[in-house]
Amino acid sequence: MSIMDFLFGKKQQSAQMARDRLQIIIAQERATQTPDYLPTLRKELLEVLSKYVHVSLNDIQITxxxxxxxxVLALNITLPETGKKRPVNDAD
Structure with a gap:
């Protein structure tokens, strides 16, 4: 850092300014936006879980x-009683 940069300040690069602005926009979106992905997440979890155990969509609670x-994303999955597992297909 030269004395001139210290006295007059170094101009911030436009790429750095754009990055800082984008981070602010993303933080604001996260703070104000509702989680639209939760229904899709619930459906995809059901698809994966149903390969191993029998669960319904109502058995998965996401908060x-x-x-x-x-x-914090919390998942609460009500599993069936033991002994009611579906057979796992080894071909998958």
């Missing part, structure tokens, strides 16, 4: 909350 400034 999203903020804890200590972080987004």
């Amino acid at each position: 999203q909350e903020k804890k200590d400034g972080m987004d």
Whole structure:
């Protein structure tokens, strides 16, 4: 850093400014946007789980909350009683 940069300040690069602005926009979107992906996530989880155990869409509960400034996605899956597992196909 030269004395001129110190006195007059170094102009921030446009790429860095764009990056900073994008980070602000993304943070605002995350804070204000509702999680539209949850229904799709629930459906895809059901598809994967049904390969191993018999569960219905009502057996999967998904909640999203903020804890200590972080987004927390919690899954609660009610599994059937033991002994009711579906056979796993070895060909998959």
